[in-house]
Amino acid sequence: MFENLSAKLQDVFKNLRNRGRLTEKDVDLALKEVRMALLEADVNFKVTKDFVASVKARAIGSAVLESLTPAQQVIKIVFEELTALMGGQSAKIAFANKPPTLVMLVGLQGSGKTTTCAKLASLLRKQGKRPMMAAADVYRPAAIKQLQVLGSQLNIEVFTLGDKADPADIAAGAVERARSFGYDTVLLDTAGRLHIDEEMMVELERIRARVSPHEVLLVVDAMTGQDAVNVATTFNERMGIDGVVLTKLDGDARGGAALSVRAVTGKPIKFVATGEKLDALEPFHPDRMSSRILGMGDVLTIIERAQEVFDEEQARQVQEKIRKQELTLDDFLKQMQDVRKMGPLDQILGMIPGLGRSKALKDLKVDEKDIGKVEAIIRSMTPGERRNPSIIDGSRKRRIAVGSGTKVQDVNALLKQFEQTRKMLKQLGEVSKHKGPLGKMPFMP
Amino acid sequence: MSPSLFSAIRAGLAKTRDALVGKIEQVFTGKAQVDEDMLEELEAVLIQADLGIKATQSIIATLREQSERGKPVDSSTAISLIQEEIVRILGEKPPTMARAESGPTVIMMVGVNGTGKTTSTGKIASMLCASGKSVVLAAADTFRAAAIEQLEVWGRRSGATVIKHQESSDPAAVAFDAFEAGRARGIDYVIVDTAGRLHTKSNLMEELKKVKRVLGRAGTGAPHETLLVVDATTGQNAIAQARVFNEAVGLTGVVLTKLDGTARGGIVVAICSEFGVPVRYVGVGEGVDDLRPFDPREFAASLVSAR
Numbered sequence: 001m002f003e004n005l006s007a008k009l010q011d012v013f014k015n016l017r018n019r020g021r022l023t024e025k026d027v028d029l030a031l032k033e034v035r036m037a038l039l040e041a042d043v044n045f046k047v048t049k050d051f052v053a054s055v056k057a058r059a060i061g062s063a064v065l066e067s068l069t070p071a072q073q074v075i076k077i078v079f080e081e082l083t084a085l086m087g088g089q090s091a092k093i094a095f096a097n098k099p100p101t102l103v104m105l106v107g108l109q110g111s112g113k114t115t116t117c118a119k120l121a122s123l124l125r126k127q128g129k130r131p132m133m134a135a136a137d138v139y140r141p142a143a144i145k146q147l148q149v150l151g152s153q154l155n156i157e158v159f160t161l162g163d164k165a166d167p168a169d170i171a172a173g174a175v176e177r178a179r180s181f182g183y184d185t186v187l188l189d190t191a192g193r194l195h196i197d198e199e200m201m202v203e204l205e206r207i208r209a210r211v212s213p214h215e216v217l218l219v220v221d222a223m224t225g226q227d228a229v230n231v232a233t234t235f236n237e238r239m240g241i242d243g244v245v246l247t248k249l250d251g252d253a254r255g256g257a258a259l260s261v262r263a264v265t266g267k268p269i270k271f272v273a274t275g276e277k278l279d280a281l282e283p284f285h286p287d288r289m290s291s292r293i294l295g296m297g298d299v300l301t302i303i304e305r306a307q308e309v310f311d312e313e314q315a316r317q318v319q320e321k322i323r324k325q326e327l328t329l330d331d332f333l334k335q336m337q338d339v340r341k342m343g344p345l346d347q348i349l350g351m352i353p354g355l356g357r358s359k360a361l362k363d364l365k366v367d368e369k370d371i372g373k374v375e376a377i378i379r380s381m382t383p384g385e386r387r388n389p390s391i392i393d394g395s396r397k398r399r400i401a402v403g404s405g406t407k408v409q410d411v412n413a414l415l416k417q418f419e420q421t422r423k424m425l426k427q428l429g430e431v432s433k434h435k436g437p438l439g440k441m442p443f444m445p
Numbered sequence: 446m447s448p449s450l451f452s453a454i455r456a457g458l459a460k461t462r463d464a465l466v467g468k469i470e471q472v473f474t475g476k477a478q479v480d481e482d483m484l485e486e487l488e489a490v491l492i493q494a495d496l497g498i499k500a501t502q503s504i505i506a507t508l509r510e511q512s513e514r515g516k517p518v519d520s521s522t523a524i525s526l527i528q529e530e531i532v533r534i535l536g537e538k539p540p541t542m543a544r545a546e547s548g549p550t551v552i553m554m555v556g557v558n559g560t561g562k563t564t565s566t567g568k569i570a571s572m573l574c575a576s577g578k579s580v581v582l583a584a585a586d587t588f589r590a591a592a593i594e595q596l597e598v599w600g601r602r603s604g605a606t607v608i609k610h611q612e613s614s615d616p617a618a619v620a621f622d623a624f625e626a627g628r629a630r631g632i633d634y635v636i637v638d639t640a641g642r643l644h645t646k647s648n649l650m651e652e653l654k655k656v657k658r659v660l661g662r663a664g665t666g667a668p669h670e671t672l673l674v675v676d677a678t679t680g681q682n683a684i685a686q687a688r689v690f691n692e693a694v695g696l697t698g699v700v701l702t703k704l705d706g707t708a709r710g711g712i713v714v715a716i717c718s719e720f721g722v723p724v725r726y727v728g729v730g731e732g733v734d735d736l737r738p739f740d741p742r743e744f745a746a747s748l749v750s751a752r
Binding site: 036039040041042044045108109110111112140141142143145146147148149150153197221223224225226227228230231248250256257276 | 489492493494495497498557558559560561589590591592594595597598599612643645676677678679680681682683703707708709712731
């Protein structure tokens with residue numbers, strides 16, 4: 001997501017790093033690059049200008065120029081300012097003291113409100129809430145149907161009064177239903193609009209006046225350009241938003257909108273959507289995002305995702321097997337599937353410190369298909385072969401290749417890779433007997 | 446960031462929109478010649494219209510050159526110079542839409558999620574139907590929940606026939622069936638509405654290539670037009686979108702949607718200058734008839750105007 005911006009800033013600072021001492025002119029030159037990078041990342045013009053000015057003030061005013069590691073100091077300042085610009089700390093949804101909490105989703109057409117509504121419901125349920133959804137977009141053809149389909153996929157109730165009803169009535173009806181059926185959170189999907197559309201804005205205000213939502217979340221497409229500030233400002237002035245959900249961050253949008261929106265409204269980004277699947281919504285962490293922008297990696301997110309996916313007991317068993325060198329192709333397969341559950345591989349790799357900025361990774365396309373191939377090959381083996389790959393001879397290899405729709409070379413490559421991994425892991429197992437979070441990390445094929 | 450700076454940004458941006466309108470006039474008031482301040486302000490105006498830093502700097506460079514050559518550049522000439530430059534990039538008159546030599550003309554709609562592909566498909570169908578053409582719509586967005594239903598509503602509104610399969614069926618198969626149905630019934634146009642996909646998902650781009658391949662095998666030269674639907678609020682990422690979609694399926698045009706908001710859609714200038722793909726239509730409202738043929742001159746005027 002922010003990789004392009006991160007690569008640019010790093011190029012700038014690589015030049016700074018090579019210099020022992022910086023002059024004011026050096027700082028100016030670097031900041032000019034920062035400005036270009038931010039503008040190309042769609043950060044608002046005014047926000048960019050102010051950001052650069054404040055970094056410059058701190059860089060020149062402080063002892064940076066005299067410091068022994070001035071480049072480090074500048075990077076640190078940019079990091080801190082970026083984090084501050086995105087809101088400092090991560091913010092959560094404010095739940096009502098007396099349920100149900102009503103969360104209203106507003107935003108422009110096509111920003112992803114309906115999908116976000118479902119994702120958020122799913123996330124909240126994971127956190128132990130009992131959410132329901134309400135379909136108040138009565139204009140876009142089939143919007144209600146879309147929410148209903150998502151609701152049935154998630155097995156979460158969707159309240160609707162059809163597309164002839166008044167959205168304010170739908171909202172009130174939904175709250176009523178939540179009360180009587182014991183749902184503690186209502187997520188209200190509203191119609192998308194172009195914010196200059198007075199009529200629609202008035203309707204949103206009417207819904208708000210009728211049901212007084214506890215939380216109004218503005219859904220913003222990460223690909224939005226300079227207009228993001230107009231959108232955010234208008235919605236904030238008219239609706240008084242409490243937070244922002246940034247969607248479509250799994251593309252290669254540089255996400256400058258994230259910086260702008262927070263700066264103009266002063267309202268925090270609470271969630272980011274990072275994929276098409278319904279579990280691809282996560283809380284937003286400004287500091288992690290900054291370190292990602294600057295290519296420092298995002299280990300915390302990897303560990304969190306790993307903890308979600310891997311079961312402690314199973315991890316212990318695998319470790320034991322590694323230690324005794326009893327790892328089988330079945331374990332290999334299972335681990336690989338677990339890694340995939342953590343998210344798309346290229347996303348995960350991008351979070352590893354040092355990898356995000358490596359030029360090699362930029363060209364390396366992690367092909368999920370290759371992993372599918374490996375799966376197919378292992379699945380074409382007999383249980384005996386999976387336990388003891390050494391029995392696989394030429395004739396078995398041919399059978400496996402035919403069964404998995406691959407070539408004998410592919411089977412050979414996999415077996416070789418597996419053998420190497422096994423050896424490597426054995427060495428690792430002997431070295432590290434401790435069980436830190438990294439001890440639980442799976443290996444990659 | 447210090448709180449004071451924070452509130453300064455907020456207060457400043459609240460006025461961005463007002464400031465933008467008439468900004469150029471303000472820049473030029475009392476100035477007979479361009480100077481660096483003026484150029485910087487003009488740069489700001491263009492960047493805020495999403496033209497992107499590259500296109501902006503090339504336009505500003507042209508302007509600077511003119512003034513250095515000794516041509517007197519005052520406010521009105523500066524504005525018309527910028528407009529001329531934009532029109533030049535966009536092309537005076539976009540080439541007309543391709544037609545099939547025989548059988549139905551196939552238009553394939555592509556783009557990232559939420560740009561308005563289904564809506565644009567419906568609007569183009571309405572436009573064609575209103576001019577007496579017969580249209581078949583292919584519901585090849587088999588991924589998004591209720592996309593097929595949404596297209597059916599547009600079918601009823603425009604009078605076009607909708608060919609559909611089950612949700613999550615193969616989009617290429619839907620496109621093929623729609624083409625065959627169009628050919629059998631002697632239909633003029635087949636419009637294929639594909640699922641929104643981020644250009645970074647290589648598997649989804651492969652799927653799109655397959656749709657195109659299958660159409661190409663079904664009818665000579667199909668799809669005759671492949672239109673990228675771009676949301677006017679999109680920033681610089683639209684360039685990456687255009688690049689990848691162009692590489693994958695070869696774009697023949699752009700549909701710029703949602704131009705009725707405050708967004709100015711300057712990104713199409715960058716797309717045109719980089720890929721030479723003309724803008725075909727602009728969506729200027731939510732009504733059935735709010736899709737219009739693109740007029741570069743009108744667009745340039747609204748992008749940079751001293752109102």
